[in-house]
Amino acid sequence: MADAKIIDGKALALEVRAQVAQGVAALKESHGVTPGLAVVLVGEDPASSVYVRNKGKQTAAAGMASFEHRLGADTAQADVLSLVEKLNADPKVHGILVQLPLPGQIDADAVIQAIDPAKDVDGFHAINAGRLMIGLPALVPCTPVGCILLARKALGDLTGAHAVVVGRSNIVGKPVAQLLLRENCTVTICHSRTRDLPAVTSQGDILIAAVGRPEMVKGGWIRPGACVIDVGINRIEGEGGKSKLVGDVDFAEAVKVAGSITPVPGGVGPMTIACLLRNTLRAARAIEGLDEE
Numbered sequence: 001m002a003d004a005k006i007i008d009g010k011a012l013a014l015e016v017r018a019q020v021a022q023g024v025a026a027l028k029e030s031h032g033v034t035p036g037l038a039v040v041l042v043g044e045d046p047a048s049s050v051y052v053r054n055k056g057k058q059t060a061a062a063g064m065a066s067f068e069h070r071l072g073a074d075t076a077q078a079d080v081l082s083l084v085e086k087l088n089a090d091p092k093v094h095g096i097l098v099q100l101p102l103p104g105q106i107d108a109d110a111v112i113q114a115i116d117p118a119k120d121v122d123g124f125h126a127i128n129a130g131r132l133m134i135g136l137p138a139l140v141p142c143t144p145v146g147c148i149l150l151a152r153k154a155l156g157d158l159t160g161a162h163a164v165v166v167g168r169s170n171i172v173g174k175p176v177a178q179l180l181l182r183e184n185c186t187v188t189i190c191h192s193r194t195r196d197l198p199a200v201t202s203q204g205d206i207l208i209a210a211v212g213r214p215e216m217v218k219g220g221w222i223r224p225g226a227c228v229i230d231v232g233i234n235r236i237e238g239e240g241g242k243s244k245l246v247g248d249v250d251f252a253e254a255v256k257v258a259g260s261i262t263p264v265p266g267g268v269g270p271m272t273i274a275c276l277l278r279n280t281l282r283a284a285r286a287i288e289g290l291d292e293e
């Protein structure tokens with residue numbers, strides 16, 4: 001069988017960002033409103049610093065206002081909460097993202113639930129999670145939206161497909177399962193306690209791997225011809241002691257079995273920031289009373 005088709009996340013992210021930039025220009029023109037995204041980083045986690053810098057650059061490149069707040073690693077929870085309150089009240093800010101993970105002294109859930117749901121561009125607030133679940137318009141987590149756009153790019157209409165999600169996090173596993181249901185898929189969610197995981201994953205016409213374990217999903221876990229979306233970004237030691245990025249899927253094996261597959265890097269990763277910009281434009285339009293739903 002021929003190798004799987006590689007789903008190009010970089011190219012699709014470029015398309016999404018171009019659409020967002022158009023929407024931003026139109027909103028400025030018609031209503032004099034510039035969407036603004038505030039990103040809060042607490043501490044100096046190196047991976048988070050890189051993400052935050054990239055977010056800032058791409059926000060500005062889409063024509064939006066970017067506000068960056070860097071707080072020390074020992075910042076008290078009350079200070080993070082008062083910054084969130086200030087951003088909730090700031091009319092120039094339409095989207096608020098508090099970068100995770102947060103240092104141990106801060107209760108991440110308390111911070112997330114303090115964000116105005118209308119500005120919750122991560123889609124992590126209980127109001128948005130609940131609205132997604134019952135089919136109301138909501139701000140939806142960025143990585144799951146990216147996964148759906150990538151699967152649609154590869155397969156077109158997803159109706160009737162059996163989608164298997166490995167991972168049950170609030171950030172990816174649970175929301176992506178909801179979105180797949182909305183696409184009329186039959187959805188199975190499995191996780192580390194699932195009995196005979198390979199027997200379950202190999203039933204998926206679509207397989208979404210979001211477990212955070214390097215190269216866990218082997219070729220034999222994949223249904224021949226399936227569409228494989230790899231959400232993992234894991235840094236491991238490669239040949240000669242050099243560090244390299246790998247997904248949750250063993251790409252070398254999977255590419256021989258799957259029909260289509262996202263690479264790491266260059267698959268889901270670039271889509272996450274593109275979808276964050278898309279959410280920020282959506283939030284700005286909704287806050288300005290221009291709901292698209």
Ligand code: GUN
Pocket residue numbers: 097098099100101122142143272
């Ligand atoms: N850390 C890793 N991914 C994310 C994300 O999507 N949102 C936030 N806020 N933090 C993250």
